[in-house]
Amino acid sequence: PTVLVLNGPNLNLLGVREPTIYGRETLADIEEACLERADTLELDLDFRQSNNEGQLIDWVQEARDSADGIIINAAGYSHTSVALMDALAASDLPVIEVHLSNIHRREEFRHHSYVSRVARGVIVGLGGHGYELALDAMARLLATES
């Protein structure tokens, strides 16, 4: 099975961006850890980042034919994008949402996520390790549901 891991806006800046909140780990570090984890789980990984809402939506639409599940950190778009939520719902694929920080400990406007409404599960506050946990959960989901 193939898992698409999507990263939203500003996550390309991880490592230099607000390290007290997001840590020193870069997105490349997270991708590397995910590749290793996926290898162990015998999953193919498609790891991407975009700052553009439309690009993320296009990738979600394409995933219908090319992936078996989606792990997504939609970053700021989590809190704003009805369009991304609609695309995820239309994909008919299992979705697991990840946030590096615990969005519930932060500003009120981060407490609501449109992505959560269409996600099977949500992992927040565990940094880059959350992506690996999401891969574990996705492997289990795909193994038990197909």
Ligand code: DQA
């Ligand atoms: C984030 C949390 C969002 O509120 C924020 O806009 C981000 C990163 C996280 O991974 O903690 O860009 O998704």
